Amino acid sequence: MGRGRTRERAQLLAKIRSLVVDAGPCIALASIGQLGLLEELCEEVIVPHAVFQELADGAKFDNAHLVVQLANARLMPPEISTLAEWRNLGAGELHVIAYAEIHRVVALLDDAYARKAARRNGIEVLGTLSLLLIAKAQGHVEALAPLIAVMRAGGYRLADGLVLDVLRAAGET
Amino acid sequence: MSAAELLRPPGLPNSPAELSPAFRELRRFLTDTAPERPSTPLDDAELAVAFQVLVSELTSPERAAMIAALSANLGSALDDWVKREFNEADTMLKLACRQVGEAARVYKNLLNALPDELRSLAVHAAASNREGRSDERVARYASNQDLLALSLLPIALLTAVEAVDRDPGNFLFWAQKAVTSARLVEPRIHEILRAMSAEVARLEERGAWSEWDEEELASELNSWQKYAR
Numbered sequence: 001m002g003r004g005r006t007r008e009r010a011q012l013l014a015k016i017r018s019l020v021v022d023a024g025p026c027i028a029l030a031s032i033g034q035l036g037l038l039e040e041l042c043e044e045v046i047v048p049h050a051v052f053q054e055l056a057d058g059a060k061f062d063n064a065h066l067v068v069q070l071a072n073a074r075l076m077p078p079e080i081s082t083l084a085e086w087r088n089l090g091a092g093e094l095h096v097i098a099y100a101e102i103h104r105v106v107a108l109l110d111d112a113y114a115r116k117a118a119r120r121n122g123i124e125v126l127g128t129l130s131l132l133l134i135a136k137a138q139g140h141v142e143a144l145a146p147l148i149a150v151m152r153a154g155g156y157r158l159a160d161g162l163v164l165d166v167l168r169a170a171g172e173t
Numbered sequence: 174m175s176a177a178e179l180l181r182p183p184g185l186p187n188s189p190a191e192l193s194p195a196f197r198e199l200r201r202f203l204t205d206t207a208p209e210r211p212s213t214p215l216d217d218a219e220l221a222v223a224f225q226v227l228v229s230e231l232t233s234p235e236r237a238a239m240i241a242a243l244s245a246n247l248g249s250a251l252d253d254w255v256k257r258e259f260n261e262a263d264t265m266l267k268l269a270c271r272q273v274g275e276a277a278r279v280y281k282n283l284l285n286a287l288p289d290e291l292r293s294l295a296v297h298a299a300a301s302n303r304e305g306r307s308d309e310r311v312a313r314y315a316s317n318q319d320l321l322a323l324s325l326l327p328i329a330l331l332t333a334v335e336a337v338d339r340d341p342g343n344f345l346f347w348a349q350k351a352v353t354s355a356r357l358v359e360p361r362i363h364e365i366l367r368a369m370s371a372e373v374a375r376l377e378e379r380g381a382w383s384e385w386d387e388e389e390l391a392s393e394l395n396s397w398q399k400y401a402r
Contacts (some may be wrong), residue, residue, distance in 0.1 A: 014400065016400060023374050023378070024374065024377065024378035024381055025378075027374070027375055027378050028378055041400070054370065054371060054374045055371075057367040057368060057370055057371035058368070058371030058372065058374065058375060061371060061372070061375060062375075090374075092374075110378060110381040110382070111377065111381050111384070112381065112384035112385050112386070112389050113384070115389060115392070116388075116389075119392070124396070125392065125396065126393075126396050126397065127393050127396075129382075129393055130393045130394075130396045130397035131397070133394075133397040133401070134397045134400045134401055137397070137400070137401030138400075138401065154379075155379045156378075156379045156382070157379060157380050157382060157383045158382050159382065159383070162382055162385070162390060165390060165394060166393075166394070169394050169397075
């Protein structure tokens with residue numbers, strides 16, 4: 001009963017209109033079996049071709065490449081090649097930032113350098129952890145602690161202080 | 174040319190303290206395991222550790238010069254092996270010299286084929302090493318024949334070079350291993366490089382948060398709230 005009300009509430013909440021995703025967060029979400037959250041939380045998920053290439057190359061490692069099979073996912077063909085000055089960014093990150101800047105959509109990034117570069121260009125940035133916080137708030141996941149535990153067990157280096165802050169924000173401490 | 178010279182070409186820092194943790198780990202790995210061959214073959218877990226070290230080694234920025242020098246050294250090493258093969262009287266050892274030469278050529282080509290962006294990726298070797306022997310990682314590597322062949326190639330090659338003047342039996346064994354790996358790697362260099370890129374992306378993601386400062390944390394903790402209402 002309570003679960004049903006939570007679902008109803010989730011349907012009333014605004015989704016992220018359009019989210020362009022980097023490979024890293026897709027890999028992280030796939031590692032905890034939550035790739036589907038992108039479908040639950042967003043009206044549209046943009047996967048730049050360069051990002052998909054990174055995911056597909058690692059298809060032997062995980063299922064992150066399946067992001068393009070989400071109902072609301074759109075694979076963007078290569079279209080941007082003029083950002084060579086940002087040498088510390090990978091091809092996927094470059095395309096995420098460029099797409100987000102041109103189309104004024106939210107970028108999903110975990111890499112610190114890429115996030116700062118995106119914000120400097122006025123782009124709204126979310127990360128894997130903030131996406132999980134939204135999912136918790138909207139009732140798509142019950143608790144973050146078990147998911148974060150799975151990530152850490154899989155080798156994700158999340159400092160104790162960071163985890164504590166996230167769990168506090170999620171109301172789990 | 175000794176394995177040590179192949180690993181650390183002349184002119185580069187000699188002090189162990191100046192070498193990266195990954196490099197020291199690779200040396201330790203070779204030193205600890207090579208003398209036992211061929212009685213105890215490498216297992217998948219060992220190969221996985223070797224691959225982990227190899228990726229972090231090849232992709233750390235400070236190693237770009239090392240790779241260039243290593244590649245040049247392998248070039249001169251190829252000449253040495255041709256001469257050694259020519260001068261060798263024993264047929265089996267002559268064949269093994271040719272196998273080592275072939276393996277060195279493939280390894281050199283592989284190093285030269287590493288794209289610039291892969292070389293310059295800032296993978297943190299020490300952090301990567303701290304991940305240790307996760308069962309999940311070992312399973313992933315062990316299921317990927319490209320990565321196993323790639324891991325075995327430098328180990329077999331360097332161990333063969335180290336054994337050539339000391340232990341003919343070990344030399345024959347590792348020369349065969351080296352050329353077998355080389356023949357698996359050579360036609361699949363592009364697939365292997367893509368697999369390495371994919372693994373590097375995953376290594377980077379696992380370490381992404383260790384680069385975060387207070388500003389990043391504050392941004393993350395503030396950014397989600399408008400979607401939660």
